[in-house]
Amino acid sequence: MSRRDRAARGATEAAPPPRPDEATPLGNGDGRRAGEGPVVSLSGVRKTYGRGAGAVHALRDLSLDFTRGSFTAVMGPSGAGKSTFLHCAAGLDRPDAGTVVLGGTDLASLNEVELTMLRRERVGFVFQAYNLMSALTVADNITLPLMLADRRPDPAWLDRVVAQVGLSDRLGHRPSELSGGQQQRVAIARALAPRPEVVFADEPTGALDTRTAKQVLQLLRDVVDSTGQTVVMVTHDPVAASYAHRVVFLADGRYAEEMTRATPELIAERMTRLGEW
């Protein structure tokens, strides 16, 4: 089944997505508030792979801001630059030009060790593959990034995260004893445990069935609305994107347009106008 067919099917199966105006006030959970300025800001970002006639301009002068306490989906046709954007915004790769500022830090000012520390302490990641350590319990998987950063967990925050992802009674289990949806919830708790500035999610529901995917997306949305965490999610799926406050469309390495309060049908229609996806 093509992505477009899957999206159309998902759209008809989707429960009405949550609406920003129905949400609890942003940032009411931890004293941080929406509207304090962007937590991630890209300005004039360019990234080119290769040289000369074979050069591929993956990002061409991309400028984008992400507000603290917001849930943004980044979409676009295949090859639009979504993965390259995510890698540059998260400090996994360096742009050729332009600036990326994360939590007030210009990433270009950091050497490789400092960049690794920033990713470990201030950025959370959720991927399609859960990437859990099979030998560790759920509890140890969740606190692993803190241990690696030699940081003491904040017990109240950890309790809150574990309760929110619904894993309180699974902390002693191994990943192999959990369903796919539960494993992804462990990965989300692990991403949130250090209380990062921002969580980047790359197709976080790509490996899940429709029902489980919706539960995970609702969880991400609830986390943003109740704790003021910031989530930026790259996805091909209009149903997934409809759970976000804002959907940003990239095309040909550039910002194309954006929508708020979007339904899966409207998002799919916009994607179809932008090109093959």
Ligand SMILES: Nc1ncnc2c1ncn2[C@@H]1O[C@H](COP(=O)(O)OP(=O)(O)OP(=O)(O)O)[C@@H](O)[C@H]1O
């Ligand atoms: N390491 C690389 N070397 C050469 N070209 C690359 C590399 N990574 C990405 N590209 C090219 O850069 C462009 C943008 O790629 P990117 O993976 O960011 O797009 P995308 O929107 O994530 O695509 P998709 O939806 O298919 O995953 C594409 O033309 C791709 O072929």
